[in-house]
Amino acid sequence: MAKVILSISGMSCSACSNSLEKYLNKQKGIKNATVNLVLAQALIEYDESLTIADLNKFVEEAGFKSLGIYNEKKETKKENNKQILLIFTLLVILVLYISMAHMARLPEIPFLGMKHHPINYTISLLVLTVPFLIYGFDIFKSGYKNLLHKSPNMDTLVSIGVLASFIYSLVGTFLVLFKSTSYMETIYYESVVTVIYFIKLGRYIDRKSKEKTKEALQELVTITPSFALLKIGNKEKEVTIDEVKKGDILICKPGMKIAVDGTITKGKSHFDESFITGESASLKKGPSQKVIAGSLNIDGTVEYKAEKIGKDTTISEIVRLVVEATNTKAPLAKIADKVSGVFVPVIIALAVLTFIIHLVLKNSLSSSLIYFVTVLVVACPCALGLATPVAIVISEGLAAKNGILIKSSEILENAHKVTTIIFDKTGTLTYGKLQVNKIYNYSSYSEKSLLELVASIENKSSHPIAKAFKEINSSLEVTNFKDISGYGVKATINDKDYYLGNGKLLEKLSIDNNHKEKEKSLQESGNSIIYCLENNKVIALIGLKDTPRDNAKRIIKELKYQNKRVLMLTGDNEITASVVAKDLGIDEVYASLLPQEKTTKIKELITSGEKVLMVGDGINDAPSLKTATIGVSLSSGTDIANNSADVILMNNNLVSIINLLNISKKTVINIKENLFWAFFYNICMIPVAAGLLSKYITMNPMLASIAMTLSSLTVMLNALRLNRIKIRKN
Incomplete structure (x- = not known):
């Protein structure tokens, strides 16, 4: 089986990502596919008999566009629609002025007044509406394709509503032209225009907000330099990163960054690795010691041998792990997906029912249509689809930026729920510098x-x-x-x-x-x-x-204060283990254990109902880490590819366990807040849109599209608060 991340274009809501995900998972040769709406990516595990071209074709068949394999270096800003949006902003103002000047008692545009020049008025609105139909063609295309695949999405809702309004207004236009101006009340071009405009405006704001959520990830991507100094004999030559080969001797001077992972062959210096570890203190390194791509050389000139280049560097591995993690589905996301999966068909049925009821109540065809369109537009499940993934993306990025690599969304969501925390001794509670x-x-x-x-x-x-x-x-x-x-x-x-x-x-x-x-x-x-x-x-x-870590005693005390049960499992002898445990304040110690005995003990705890977090060495403690509910390893920062843990602490600092639990807890709270606001919005807005409260408050398609945009923006802004989580350094 192979695994790949494809960049996807054309997804606008959770129904889009859900329909693409369902379609991909139905295809022969695809073992599993998850689609991330916020990152606009699809993580696909597939049989190697398939090619990338086949996967791209599946995406196209589902009604979306594949931009090819995700490349963090090439993931730059997408097309800027700011200028186009500005033009349509001016056009929408013009449309609203023409259609509503008489109601606001503003001076009408000469020859376009509704009362005195009804035909000119009607034709001008029709002409101004056509560009908006072209502007919104991608919405109609997506809505139609998803309806064809029996996976209606937000675009389907908008398309039905907009096209119904347009066709109704177009019929009204012909009646005005060839019968009587009394049919002016059937003209609703401003609804067509404003719905498309505010949907597009919302997506522009949405895209900008999503870019904000990916900032931490982008910082990691751009941390490595584009050029390196290659040593050739006694000379040095500036080359691009792509030109560097394994075995090359590179030079790094003060103020420069290490270009690729390697080993120092000559010279000594201090290096800033805070982008990996989150630690501000510099590290002194010399011959035979490893250096990581992106490290800032502070005060000395060193020569180093290139060992890991391109996608094999530590920083590339970190980015890959974070991107894959954000493309996995957290349990809360799965619930939201199930709800939004049935939401769109229910809303279509509800809109039709609203239309029929208003006709039965002898409301005019035009007002019944307005209620129909308003329900369709206001109920788009954008906020619901964003609630979980946007919080996950921000938290994963924040954690990675501070030296905590979390390999899946599920781990991020469940980390704070652990009841028991188990520590290995050597290299975990102690420095491991025997x-x-x-x-x-x-x-x-x-x-x-x-x-x-x-x-x-x-x-x-x-x-x-x-x-x-x-x-x-x-x-x-x-x-x-x-x-x-x-x-x-x-x-x-x-x-x-x-x-x-x-x-x-x-x-x-x-x-x-x-x-x-x-x-x-x-x-x-x-x-x-x-x-x-x-x-x-x-x-x-x-x-x-060995020497216990400086903050180990304090961290264990804090974990106990949080009502976590703390144990030590070690292969070391009982006497030595007891001495260390007593010094650190650990009451439960299991010593002289073989690896399989550690695993057995963890299984016993899990069977008894405990949710176990195991902290150890990602390679030597692999069986224990895999058996635990969540496995956490302290890492040297250079070999994360072979690490079997669910969470890797790149800074070797036990305080990161406190940070992990805190980020997990705050993320889940944030997701629940987002889901609450998304559901609350729909519960409040749909009755208003359907006219159930028309005696007190009414809503039209324009207000519905604004409300829908604001609901998504509320979720985005709430999720961005996660960037304020206080990260402990010690």
Whole structure:
């Protein structure tokens, strides 16, 4: 199966996105398709027997236009209709003046007055209406195609209403021309004109608002430079990013940005990575350390080797994850989609019923038609369709901007509901920067040679403990490396078999442990321990000391204050784990656990009704993270593609968990507010439009189109308040 994001043109409301989504999911070869109205994108998972051309064709068949594969770099501003809108603003003012000057007791335009020049008046309005019909042709086209596919949308409602008014007015025009001017009351061209104009105005405002919602995402997209300095011999040459190849040596001077992901080969400097992590503090980096595309070089010149380019860079991966996340459906969005899916047919039926009732009540055909059109226009489900996706887009972007990558809308919506938060110990509650604290050497090797041997083996491992040896020389040739999950590792050096692991490794290998007292002593002082075995004989016992994160104790206290149950699950020994847990204020500790035992414990909690959020390493804790209701990992910021977590904290800061829960809670509140206003609007406006309150208040198609625009704008403005969420830095 392949996955692609297509940019879509022509969607105006939730009924549009729903109809396209339904149509795509019916096509053979498409496993799943979700359509995002706010981003105007379709995320499609499909069989590789299909081509992009096939997918584009499906989109066209559904009545919309595919702009091809989404490219964040090329996702620039779409066509600017500001000038066209301005022209039609002047035209609509002219139409309203001609048609209503006599009612407002304003001076009429010579030869176009309704009373004195009725034929000129009628023909002028007809002539001025034609450009609006052309201007609104895309509305009619979309409405017709969706009706054809049995998925009527907002455009269908508007098209029926506008064309009914136009045809009725056109018949009236012929009656005025060839029979009598008494038929002037059948002329409603101003309704046709104002409905089309305000729909177009609303969409212009809507598009501008949507651009605002995507600002955080666009900031990430534009953070990388367009050019790089390529080193060729002793010279340097400016090249475009597209010209950079893997393995190229690039130069970055103070004030410049890193062009692609790579590793420093020469020089040292401080780098600002706040665009990824949300952290303002700069990081000092030198040879062999990774740099990320978009990082700002502050004070030194460095040379670095290009390793990840184009769509493989960290920033591109982040943008892809955020875009995919916003294209997924949150549970509240699915409910709104179901409602709006039946909403349009119900409104058409309601409008027809309104028309019939007014005729039965002996209202004139023209006034009955006005009620019919007003109901169709006022009830368009735009606000309902925007309520969820616009909030999701803003929150996903805000989170990403502050170093929190949330992989799906469902996770964003449900994060604040978790009842239990589980932490791994090493590298999560602690910095994961273990240092050799004590060595008991039982071999003939010198301490230096022993550490070189251990470092050479650990260099092959991705476990956090391996980081304790990364600064030590590790030049020995290692073969037959094998990870023994939950116990340690095995390797061969110079035809000798070596094991590195915990106390349980000795039990697994049925080796007597004569070092338990020293092991216990190390553990009681907070050390993690490693046994080193050569040909099944213990040759060393090493104690490694780690430091708890500065804010870990405070974060755990805050989580408890929020009535969250906090646990620690660790593969480390019980004594060391208890020392760390007591220091941090964690009451429930489960230690000496194998990966599968961690998973079992999480399953038990979920079965008992707990909603579990697991915080750990995105690679080593993969089974636990996948089993939890929500998996959260702290990341180094360079390998997010292989991270199995639902949420990745790019800044390695535990305060991001507080921020995640807060963003989730505020987003859900915002979505519910949006849905309330969308439903409240329709509940209030439809009875008014249908004439049920005509003794007190009435509405015409022009006011209906204005009200519809304002309802969408209200939802947009309310969602934009999410940008004000207070983000904690520590």
